Amino acid sequence: xxxxxxxxxxxxxxxxxxxxxxxxxxxxxxxxxxxxxxxxxxxxxxxxxxxxxxxxxxxxxxxxxxxxxxxxxxxxxxxxxxxxxxxxxxxxxxxxxxxxxxxxxxxxxxxxxxxxxxxxxxxxxxxxxxxxxxxxxxxxxxxxxxxxxxxxxxxxxxxxxxxxxxxxxxxxxxxxxxxxxxxxxxxxxxxxxxxxxxxxxxxxxxxxxxxxxxxxxxxxxxxxxxxxxxxxxxxxxxxxxxxx
Ligand code: NDP
Numbered sequence: 001x002x003x004x005x006x007x008x009x010x011x012x013x014x015x016x017x018x019x020x021x022x023x024x025x026x027x028x029x030x031x032x033x034x035x036x037x038x039x040x041x042x043x044x045x046x047x048x049x050x051x052x053x054x055x056x057x058x059x060x061x062x063x064x065x066x067x068x069x070x071x072x073x074x075x076x077x078x079x080x081x082x083x084x085x086x087x088x089x090x091x092x093x094x095x096x097x098x099x100x101x102x103x104x105x106x107x108x109x110x111x112x113x114x115x116x117x118x119x120x121x122x123x124x125x126x127x128x129x130x131x132x133x134x135x136x137x138x139x140x141x142x143x144x145x146x147x148x149x150x151x152x153x154x155x156x157x158x159x160x161x162x163x164x165x166x167x168x169x170x171x172x173x174x175x176x177x178x179x180x181x182x183x184x185x186x187x188x189x190x191x192x193x194x195x196x197x198x199x200x201x202x203x204x205x206x207x208x209x210x211x212x213x214x215x216x217x218x219x220x221x222x223x224x225x226x227x228x229x230x231x232x233x234x235x236x237x238x239x240x241x242x243x244x
Pocket of ligand 1: 015136
């Protein structure tokens with residue numbers, strides 16, 4: 001399946017590392033004009049060295065005013081990937097206010113806010129847009145120490161459905177991808193314990209975690225015209241975890 005995004009303008013959040021970075025590179029190589037948003041300047045500098053032509057926005061998505069100014073000025077975009085998130089795992093009885101607030105701000109609030117800004121511009125320009133929100137298998141299954149993370153991803157799935165409903169008449173599609181564990185920095189911090197990872201892999205029918213490339217392929221499909229009739233859906237990239 002050859003996907004071309006020639007001339008399309010794309011915004012990818014959390015593009016300094018991991019899945020977001022790989023999405024930004026793949027979109028750029030497929031011809032899109034990519035703006036990569038992330039928090040650590042050094043990551044964005046190395047990204048532009050790897051992939052000249054990518055533009056960057058260095059800011060913290062939890063900063064509502066900074067997002068408003070920077071994303072508003074960088075648009076308009078036809079494609080948006082809300083990928084940035086934090087995973088601060090804590091036992092339910094030990095969840096802290098700061099972890100809760102930060103997770104709600106980044107994993108949920110920033111997705112809503114960035115999407116508002118981008119969708120308003122799409123509507124003003126009369127373009128057919130596509131938004132992909134990076135959720136998780138954790139949105140649909142309880143995982144130990146994931147009370148806040150599971151809940152923010154579950155809220156993200158529902159936000160995506162309401163966005164699909166309200167933005168559909170404007171020809172803007174909104175979908176989520178829901179991967180199982182991927183061994184990015186986030187994955188390594190939370191799943192490097194061999195006993196813990198073996199227990200998870202045992203519950204995955206395909207018997208392995210997902211690769212970054214698996215997630216990138218699904219995101220590009222949902223951004224492309226090859227999924228023109230798909231909106232309000234969640235695409236599992238979980239090796240069957242949720243099927244059993
Ligand atoms: P990483 O932690 O490897 O990368 C996340 C990126 O997002 C980093 O570049 C980070 O920048 C950026 N980011 C985080 N918070 C902010 C912020 N407030 N403002 C701007 N940028 C920010 O994560 P992954 O690549 O693994 O995860 C990407 C997405 O995939 C997330 O939505 C995650 O929930 C989801 N996912 C991941 C899974 C996994 O096992 N890895 C499984 C299922 C879903 P910085 O490092 O500078 O903070």
